[in-house]
Amino acid sequence: MLEIQKKLTNIFYALLALPATAMGFALSIQISALSWILSTKYKLDIHDVGLVWAAGPIAGILGQVIIGIISDNVWFLNGRRRPFILIGGFLAAMMLLALPNIDVISSALGIDGILGVAIAVALTLDLAINISFNPTRSIIADVTPEGVERTKGYTWMQTISGTFGVLAYVIGAVWNNYVLIYFGVFLVLVLSIVPTLFIEEPRYLSKGANQQDKHETKASFGAILGYIEPLWGFLIYSIYAILMRVLNIHFENYYAEIICFVITIVFILKVLLQKSETKSAAEKGLIGFKKVLAAHSFTWVGIQTMFVYMFAYVQYKVFGYDANSVIPEDVSIQMGKVVTISFLIFNAVAAVLPVLVLEPMARKIGKVRTHFLSIASMAIAYAAMLFFGFSPLVIYIIMALLGIGWASTISLPFAIMSQQIDQTRMGLFMGLFNLSVVLPQLVASFGIGQAISAAQDKSLIFIISAVTLSISAILWMLVKEEKVHTETN
Template structure:
């Protein structure tokens, strides 16, 4: 039931690892990159609660509750992923990112809800960790695709303003994997019908209409569980950090570590391929760490809060170390530490949340919870990154990685706000 996340993460990894490279190739200045990302989280802020709400109120005897949304998102994501690297102008690339991110999210949030639908509380840490294991595999493979394409002879350089063929081929492979893996989940996974189908149909009938749906979403936002609000603080600092990485890892590392700034040069494109390789390391380590957590959570009960806190601290120090390294290979160590945080971010908050939410509202609350992912990205995109790293650390773009690390450490400390035992411990 989680295999489709392999494809979803192919999309996210290619988007996160290489859209900034595409923006730079098309002439974007470093400080303008975050604003080019803004359409994606803005759309997510609107799309995710709506998709969650609709999936809660969907039931078909053949297609189920969540799977129709998997298919819609997969079709749209595949199209957007294929065409993104063929963008001829910055506004086209930004539009492609907007469509791609929104489409992936149509599939992603119902996937989160599906795990909570099908597993009892005692197995949810395990379920979300297994999902994270698959995400780690996707991140590692997809992040290395442009590098691999270069190794088999596909050019990784092109004329100024043209995205290299290695990136185009990588996105095409990602599109195929995304669609086929989600389709596999759709075809092989059964969903449970609502426990009381008659009551479900009556509730769905009563909530018909656009304005009724909007009112219910806002009512759910206003009445969100206390644990969810506290987790929102943790999520804010966590996703601010990772948005900073996706926006600035390529310009920061190619400039600071490889001393390459000419985006049409072979040196820059080799360095950008290497950045993708290093980003793959965090996916690989998140896979290994998730595998370890999967083994542990299948055998014993864990303290989710403590695991998440220590993991975020590890990732935060990994980001900060990037500023101090003397050799490029050391980036593997830094991103390995980031991978520990990534594995926890993709599992522990959802396990904590799902233990405190009404099962009949799982979809809408998973969608609302994603607001705490997209809001920090919006804050970062509209100037939060540029303002904060220059104010706190200095003008050099490498300080964005120091900012990302500091944000993750704050996210770790924010876990101390969560005191509900139902959330922090396996049931």
């Protein structure tokens, strides 16, 4: 074991963050370039772009949970998480290389049309990212003690990852998205492979401070369904939406969306009303885990809506082109730059805040309260975008405010969640926690995509984002932060 790992130095935290940074960089490229390249180079309609984005979350539903369960129970290449990080990093780099060459691949395979190939590339890319994201986050919990040090691990993860995410958007803004993609191929390979070889994983894991009772955490299908109870409405709608798309059935009404929303609210209320005073520590932890899933899922409905449809908003509100307009190439490039700079600022703020602001704030007032305030600020910023986001400058300012919530979203919930559950099942629960991301992403890609595509005024994008982030903030107020007895100031 390296001396920096024994002493848990800042250098070790930086090294520990690099594999997650590789996957974050790949995701930044996907966010910055995927909608742009599909809309401009390959001329896909907005609903087809949403379908391509849906392919990734579908992969994530299976990828993160299955890889999490497997990585909890294997030991290969002197690691539990290491093999999956190495494989996922290589696949992600190869799919990034394929992204600007979808038409070439389609022609080489003799396939008419590029939608199927685009979905295959996006599916494999996101599956690769998901294969690695689970282990890169789980390994942080594996090698850090509960409490302050683990919070530090996840805030360092976001700071390092966010800094490289900013680099991704700088490259896209200064040069172009093609340079970004090809640079990303090299960076993802290096950062996912090299640091992983120097991190020593523990051969055996203990349950953790809040899980030292006889309650057994199961990984059966029925048990897993029980763990994700607040997400049942999202899950049912995702299955419904996929089937309707495969069968090419379209409904003008939104009855299914309303029913699934009601189901979601019912089961969230059921979780919130559960009494935990007489429960064991492990059972209390599972109730807390379910509350985290409920709150985090609504965060991602709003954030994913922005990620996927920001280009459509800029096209309509800033440049004045509707979905049927013929857009000159130079204008298309300018629109792409506005979106890229927006996400650059968004990620720059998110890179700076975790270590400098969020970690000290979490030490003082607690992780849950800190995250609640961050999400509430994001809801306010989305509302501001709705009323004032009609020029690039104003959009840039609001994106900076949105970065506060983003900084917290991809750092603190991991520390909050990991404190609730059985540490020996970290891979499983990290995969289940990811369902609170990917299932809302499917809702954004299908149901919300259909509504936005039909809406003349693309302000609907930020109405949805503001409402869902407000719901998320309310739900985070109801999450209880468990005290860790081993934690020190």
